[in-house]
Amino acid sequence: MTDIKVPILDLKAQYATIREEVQAAIERVMESQYFILGPEVEALEREIADYSGCKFGIGVSSGTDALLVSLMAVGIQPGDEVITTPYSFFATAGAIVRLGARPVFVDIDLDTLNLDANRLEAAVTPRTRAILPVHLAGQTAEMDPVMAVAERHNLFVIEDACQALGADYHGRRAGSIGHLGCFSFFPSKNLGGAGDSGMVVSNDPALADRVKLLRNHGHRPKYYNQAVGGNFRMDALQGAILRAKLPHLESWTAARRRNAALYRELFLKAGLASEDPARRAGMPVVLPAEAGWGRHIYHLFQIRARRRDELMAHMKAQGVGAEIYYPVPLHLQACFADMGYRAGDCPTAECAAAETLALPIYPELTTAQMERVVQVVRDFFQDSAE
Ligand SMILES: Cc1ncc(COP(=O)(O)O)c(C=O)c1O
DSSP: OTTOOBOSOOHHHHHHHHHHHHHHHHHHHHHHTOOBSSHHHHHHHHHHHHHTTOSEEEEESOHHHHHHHHHHHTTOOTTOEEEEOSSSOTHHHHHHHHTTOEEEEOOBOTTTOSBOGGGHHHHOOTTEEEEEOBOGGGOOOOHHHHHHHHHHHTOEEEEEOTTOTTOEETTEETTSSSSEEEEEOOTTSSSOOSSOOEEEEESOHHHHHHHHHHHBTTBSSTTOBSSOOOBOBOBHHHHHHHHHHGGGHHHHHHHHHHHHHHHHHHHHHTTSOOOOHHHHTTSSEEOOOOOSSSOOOOSOEEEEETTHHHHHHHHHHTTBOOBOSOSSOGGGOGGGGGGOOOTTSSHHHHHHHHHEEEEOOOTTOOHHHHHHHHHHHHHHHHHSOO
16 A cells, blocks of 8 residues: 555546547647637637536636736726735736736635635725635635625626636536636646636626637727737637536546545544534644535645645655645735735735645545545654654
């Protein structure tokens, strides 16, 4: 058992199960010699929009560009404020700052690692234009209070659903709840392409049309520019490959959820974690919480662990993958130093950045591999006198 290796992600294992379908998709594009936007991207736009409970999908060049073009589409200007979470991938805040706007970071809830909706209202100022909640790790933020605050103050809501394609919130799909939703198809995502791409989804025809216009330099028709957009176009190869993979997404999600349930069982059985709210925090490992408002698609399985950095080093030395998403909360990033945020401004995000550790959760993991992960964690806490 000790020689079992467990990578954090194994895309080769997935590819082995879908090789013919992906090869056929690539061949289709090569035969068509139609490489940018076009029929494959249009078909994927319909399929992802349907999958996400939206009327419109606009294929773009990355999740980062999905966020940027969405913020452009709702008219974010220099000096505007956009409320968001300090605990996310850099692009969430980067897209806001690239437009000259200010990210206003609201601390997170330690159980879900998503925006703490109770703190939202207090962050609204006369300059606030939008809220950008992130559905981190595959579980949606608490969207009812987000939408209520947005309605009261006439704000746009752009969902960063880059990690949450197929997650639900009270029966609604991630990306379909706000005005615009953003997805990433980065190769490591639950639905990942063979390179960069992303998508914006919406139920609002005017906003969807604006995103479509801005995606391609604001041309309409070509060479007649109605607005200053960019080159945010999706490649046809990504469209075709993602279409080949999309029919498998539900079974991959089910496998991720089964893996999460097995981890829970194994950690509890090993005495490393507890489900008792009174004892949970005192254990070496705190398991990720399911908020109960809809399907968690487990893009990541993030535990919180005592002596996290030492544990990660131990796991890696034993051939078990583990990663930190994310070691520095956004309000403390060096490039944002002039915004005036200080350590202590978002204590819960700072605590999460110091304690979370993502374990392998990809669909093709075997039971033996998951048992190995938990055994390596148990060995670490047993061998090191606490
Ligand atoms: C929460 C979040 N936002 C934005 C992005 C940016 O997506 P991309 O890497 O496709 O630009 C990612 C993924 O990397 C992400 O996880």
